Amino acid sequence: MSAVEAMQTSLAAEHAAVYVHGVLGGQVSRSSDPALADAVEAAYRVHRGRRDQLIRLLRDAGAEPVASEVAYVLPSRVDTAARISAAAREVERRCATTYADQVGRTAAGQRRWAVTALGDAAARQLRFRGSPETFPGAEELADR
Template identity: 55%
Template sequence: MSEVQALQTVLAAEHAAVYVLGVLGGQTSQSASPGLLTSISESYAMHRGRRDHLTRTLADLGAVPASSQAAYDVPSDVGTPEAVTREALALERSCATTYAFLVGSTTGDLRAWAMRALQMTAVRSLVFRGTPEMFPGEDEQADR
């Protein structure tokens, strides 16, 4: 797989992450769960920034960046803070897997950026009650 194809795959994942985090934020009460809303908002901003960076990177490489879908599958049972936290953690773990894929599919500056994104995604999962893992994004190597 080429670097451009790998970047397109990760961009598609970031489009989905931004969408889902927007829905999770909409299900989170500022008054009842201010800490959770702050965490969701910070994750949303981080993923939106990555999405925008990937879009620019692909354009700079002469590729047409993948566009977002009109809608994405969102779990229907996100009406409680616990459910929102669970889904946010699942999203961050999924993104970690995607960034681990990007690390393995790129070189140079792109790989360094992917490694930083993987590290930050692993850290973000801790915010949503995840556990530290030796190899984030690599399920078969996880310390569980």
């Protein structure tokens, strides 16, 4: 996989993240769980920004950015705060994996964006009741 393909994969993940966080934002109750509502809204904004950055980066690289799907399926029902958190956490976990892969596929001196995005996604997992990991985005390294 080339660096451009890795960026396309990250963009596809961002499209999904924007969609899912948008849906979750509509499900969370701001009055009963303002912290979760804030976290989902903040994550939505970050992913929208990352998506737009990736689109620009890909166009700068002469590639046609991958388009989003019309809709995405959610992992399960998102009718409780716990399920909403779990869905949001899974989005961030998957994005972290994708960013880590992008780091590995990009040349030295051009990885900063993905390194930062990986760190952000790992930190956001904690806002959705996640636990710190030994190797965020690269879980298999923990088994070595």
